[in-house]
Amino acid sequence: MCLECKRYIKEGDSVSQFDSICEVQSDKASVTITSRYDGIIRKLHYNLDEIAYVGKPLVDIEIDASKGVAPEEDVVETPPMSHEEHTHQEIKGHKTLATPAVRRLAMENNIKLSEVVGTGKDNRILKEDILNYLAKQTGAILPPSPKGEIIPPLPKSETVPAAPKDKARKIPLPVSRPLVFSGKDKTEPITGFHKAMVKTMSAALKIPHFGYCDEIDLTQLVQLREELKPLAQIRGVKLSFMPFFIKAASLGLLQYPILNASLDESCQNVTYKASHNIGVAMDTEQGLIVPNVKNVQVCSVFEIASELNRLQALGSAGQLGTNDLTGGTFTLSNIGTIGGTYTKPVILPPEVAIGALGKIQVLPRFNGKGEVFKAQIMNVSWSADHRIIDGATMARFSNLWKSYLENPASMLLDLK
Numbered sequence: 001m002c003l004e005c006k007r008y009i010k011e012g013d014s015v016s017q018f019d020s021i022c023e024v025q026s027d028k029a030s031v032t033i034t035s036r037y038d039g040i041i042r043k044l045h046y047n048l049d050e051i052a053y054v055g056k057p058l059v060d061i062e063i064d065a066s067k068g069v070a071p072e073e074d075v076v077e078t079p080p081m082s083h084e085e086h087t088h089q090e091i092k093g094h095k096t097l098a099t100p101a102v103r104r105l106a107m108e109n110n111i112k113l114s115e116v117v118g119t120g121k122d123n124r125i126l127k128e129d130i131l132n133y134l135a136k137q138t139g140a141i142l143p144p145s146p147k148g149e150i151i152p153p154l155p156k157s158e159t160v161p162a163a164p165k166d167k168a169r170k171i172p173l174p175v176s177r178p179l180v181f182s183g184k185d186k187t188e189p190i191t192g193f194h195k196a197m198v199k200t201m202s203a204a205l206k207i208p209h210f211g212y213c214d215e216i217d218l219t220q221l222v223q224l225r226e227e228l229k230p231l232a233q234i235r236g237v238k239l240s241f242m243p244f245f246i247k248a249a250s251l252g253l254l255q256y257p258i259l260n261a262s263l264d265e266s267c268q269n270v271t272y273k274a275s276h277n278i279g280v281a282m283d284t285e286q287g288l289i290v291p292n293v294k295n296v297q298v299c300s301v302f303e304i305a306s307e308l309n310r311l312q313a314l315g316s317a318g319q320l321g322t323n324d325l326t327g328g329t330f331t332l333s334n335i336g337t338i339g340g341t342y343t344k345p346v347i348l349p350p351e352v353a354i355g356a357l358g359k360i361q362v363l364p365r366f367n368g369k370g371e372v373f374k375a376q377i378m379n380v381s382w383s384a385d386h387r388i389i390d391g392a393t394m395a396r397f398s399n400l401w402k403s404y405l406e407n408p409a410s411m412l413l414d415l416k
């Protein structure tokens with residue numbers, strides 16, 4: 001397992017505990033590594049954008065001239081630490097082994113370490129254990145992680161994290177786009193979110209996809225959004241079409257819960273998810289990511305818009321955490337912001353359905369009186385897991401979703 005590295009310090013810099021050392025990106029999320037010590041940076045083991053290997057030293061910090069070079073900052077939590085005071089905690093007479101970073105992760109997510117089963121050496125609690133514990137609580141299914149692989153921490157709060165002090169955050173350029181045409185072939189490792197895409201899409205290949213498409217007349221919705229957009233703006237939120245698409249999907253899922261479900265690996269059981277955690281495919285500088293808006297079934301359109309703004313801000317800064325990126329139960333992909341009409345979306349396992357939206361176009365259509373009018377038309381393409389969802393169910397759900405969006409006032413009847 002390797003990490004792509006962004007650095008905030010240079011050799012000779014003084015650092016204090018919890019100062020940002022660097023940002024690393026694994027295939028699941030990016031995370032800022034902070035200093036465990038007050039001291040002076042003596043050696044950097046990697047240059048910017050180099051691959052840092054888990055388990056190898058990242059940086060040497062001199063903590064005291066008399067003591068020489070301090071223990072290296074490890075980018076992994078798995079190796080046992082030599083400082084007992086950092087790793088032991090007395091809880092009800094039992095010692096709990098965990099590194100400070102793991103303790104902080106638990107604290108930030110209100111998890112008692114005494115309730116977590118450690119899978120590391122001597123029952124040491126690893127980040128993975130915390131994430132698995134959290135996933136069980138939220139119903140999220142985490143991808144399996146090889147031993148020793150770094151797992152990114154969850155976001156500290158529901159707010160956008162601040163950039164490290166004195167350093168403007170730079171959005172990393174995607175590694176796969178060469179800036180200069182060299183005329184030579186170039187081979188590079190697949191890393192970061194692209195690596196996650198390889199895993200997810202390979203798993204999706206096992207699902208027999210059923211496709212269904214339709215066109216939606218958004219003429220009324222386009223008008224309604226024009227009216228509501230300034231009101232949302234006054235309240236500090238950008239209102240796009242997505243919150244309406246997401247809310248309409250959630251109202252539809254209430255009627256067709258099989259589309260908000262997951263199938264176990266042996267295909268013996270279907271779990272109907274209580275929460276509508278609707279994933280939104282996002283095109284970011286780092287690649288495709290799919291954070292989800294949690295519990296849409298209890299959110300207003302405004303609340304969804306606000307949450308989407310937060311996810312977009314974090315997504316474009318490359319700062320989305322595991323909590324935002326896991327636990328999705330259904331996905332919408334608005335590729336229409338870029339272009340296109342119909343597409344063939346790929347289901348994100350363990351979900352069972354996904355919808356892709358084409359671009360909204362002004363096209364001639366007939367009204368009820370047979371007159372041609374300028375309609376705002378958008379195409380939708382659904383894919384569903386044909387092992388548990390039949391075509392008729394998908395079509396009925398799509399009809400309901402379409403009716404909410406073509407007559408947005410009708411959503412009011414079902415909003416809670």
Ligand code: CAO
Pocket residue numbers: 239240241242243280281282283284288308312333334335336337338357358359360378
């Ligand atoms: N057709 C035409 N215009 C659209 C549109 C559509 N289907 N959807 C949104 N728009 C408009 C918005 O209304 C907005 O215009 P205004 O400035 O007038 O409000 C503009 O396009 C930009 O919207 P946005 O991108 O800021 O916000 P959004 O909520 O509509 O979309 C997001 C958010 C994250 C879905 C989008 O930015 C994105 O990343 N789309 C690409 C998804 C993708 O890559 N899917 C493929 C997955 S498989 O590889």
